Amino acid sequence: MTSSNSPPRQPQPPAVGVLLAAGLGSRFEGGNKLLAELDGVPVVRRAAETLRAAVDGPVLVVVGHDAERVRAALDGLDVRFVDNPDYERGQATSVAAAVAEVDGLDVPDGASEQPTHVVFALGDMPAVRPETVERLLTVARDREAGIVVPTHEGRRGNPVVFHRQHLSSLAALDGDRGGRTLFEREAVTRLAVDDPGIHRDVDTAADLDSVDDGQ
Template sequence: MSAGPQPAPVEAVVLAAGAGSRFGGEKLLAPLHGRPVLAHVLATVRDAREAGLLRDGCVTVRSADHPAAALARQHRVTPVVVPAPARGLSESLRAGLGELARHVIPTVPQAAVILLGDQPRVPLAAIAGLVAAWRGGALAARARYAAEPGVPGHPLLLDRRLWPLAAEAQGDSGLGAVLRARGVTIVPVDVPGGNPDVDTAADLTRLEDLP
């Protein structure tokens, strides 16, 4: 019997600690084609792990007893509680990357793929392209979707050497501005189609109408 693919030293960080204020409630738990929005993202992480693209991962959550934490465990992904989720996306980044940093092996290269919990159609091809870019020497890489080529997309890949820059991120702005200010080249990875967010109930309705 042949062994499965050897996992790349790349971990997933799924950001899922937001309050969903624009949606009007728990958008990551809202049903989409019979499953919570977040479950679709976690299923893609599972598929990437089975394909050898990811080794493991974590999901940032607002509390240990939040339903998102239970979803994470169901998909064999570690839930990580964000101490101050109201401070925005930056707090989730620090919590997730901090969890990964606790388990690094200094002599082994490592990277993180950062995914948003409200993008249920994130394609496996995006993760594959990011990992390939990292193996080719990129320290940072970002998906660029054909549907919106001028919009910075997710996931975002960060080499371990860049993880400390999460300390400089503020509010919901993420790491893009920090990387640009530091002169870090973000390699674009072209991906067919799109990767829409679920920000409002109308967004969810549009996705329900898609196959």
Template sequence: MKPIVAIVLLAAGMATRMGQKGSHKLLAEFDGVPLVRRSALTANSSHAEAVTVVVGHRQDDIRKVLSDLQLNVVANPDYASGMASSLVIGFAAAEANGADGVLVMLADMPGVTSSDLNRLITAFQDGKGESIVRAVSQGKRGNPVILPRSLNDAVLRLKGDVGARYLIKTSGLPVIEVEIGEAAQIDVDTPEAITAAGGIPAES
């Protein structure tokens, strides 16, 4: 049987680099669709078994734009402490626990497509579910990444603003790199980055 992959979509962050006006980057519109919804649709259209979205900052607004989609939304009450707490919540979610690998996807990466996700999933399955899979752009490390189930305990021990990169460095597991082009590097943390990537910042 092929290893099963579940997606954890991280959408809980504070978006602190969006400036004083405080518009939420995940509600910025790309092709008329809020970014977080676009990312969730991309995840849902992939070969992943299940999608869990971790929400925190302004979660009511985020839940509203996801309300009609088939996915599991879980709240991270500790989102202000950094990314690690969202990873822990995502991995602990039921769908993620039954999976052989968890694809960690950041909700602020508008260039990532379902076919990019499928290439990562296929690479993970070809590696028998025992390797870390990482998206790269011309060899430069990027996101998303897939972490095998063997790292679950290590994930659950993470603290602070630490993400998958730390685990990759310390795990000792083989890493399969999958070239997905610029999409692996483009995240939109500022209003300027949203505009440059073809989006329209949300009203605050």
């Protein structure tokens, strides 16, 4: 039992969600894959809704290619947009744009510090379950882990949770590998999940037929 003389527990800083939705998606036939629809809902909106449902802090959506149409597809969602004018140089530029925005976030009311964890998700992965994101965050917080990745049937997937201690390293990346580069030199906590959606991205029109949203 907590003593009445104990200091009040400080609220835990909320996590930040980052949805990377700026890329060209050049392998997709017939337009922007993020705007392709599954049961009448754009792929990117499904991904954003999952992140918004699972993350207790702000959700940032990095846009670049077809930015205005992507914004329109997310109309009405409680998200903030981050523009990446350098999106053609690869995913790392979107990660850097997101990190700069996270660093500039105000400390939430009642919190003692800035957000400590950031969830990086991909806009072309509409089948990830919200409870998977929630479990990743719980493990990251409870174990004070620097990087937490989900696995299904032994294979690593997305999204990934990073502690803010890695933000400067993320901002310094280049190319199109994103945060995966850090996996080669930092400790990574692997969390097995019963969610095949962590592997199911939409790269081609055929992928739309194989994506299962797990409902």
